[in-house]
Amino acid sequence: MTSALVLIDLMPRIVALPLAPHSGEEVLERGRELAESFRERERPVVMVRVERPGVAEQPPGSDFADDLVHDGDLVVVKRTVGAFHGTGLDERLRALDVDTLVIAGLVTTMGVESTARAASDHGYRLEFVADAMSGLAADEHDFAVRRVFPRFGEVRRTADYR
Secondary structure, three states, rough: EEEEEEEEEOOOHOOOOEEOOOHHHHHHHHHHHHHHHHHHHOOOEEEEEEOOOOOOOOOOOOOOOOOOOOOOOEEEEEOOOOOOOOHHHHHHHHHHHEEEEEEEEEEEEHHHHHHHHHHHHOOOOOEEEEEEEEEHHHHHHHHHHHHHHHEEEEEOOHHHHO
């Protein structure tokens, strides 16, 4: 069994939001660092982005941030808050013998938390990279990191994966 990195919604239009306690750019750079570390260890990297359903064209900045996705990464396009519903993510991870998900990205109390709760429901072990995620407000992020996430798994930092 192995661990996989799951990076949520690192898209220009979300990275540009006024986020706290970490800026979108800080989260993006830490996400890139984590992805490189996982690739070096030949562990799966999953890139998740959202598309709004029922619209003819997605808003500008709806693709992944530049230089984020590399050959061999799994790409998931979700149409809900979390990354599991209707995406085939669980089946793809099981095919790779993944049992642990290391989760980071944007926004802490939305895409990150929703994906984590579904992952827990699917039986995955979870690790949360607290400094590689951020929220729409610092107090929301801090509450999730200190009170919610420890109930589902381990809370760690980017440096733990170097």
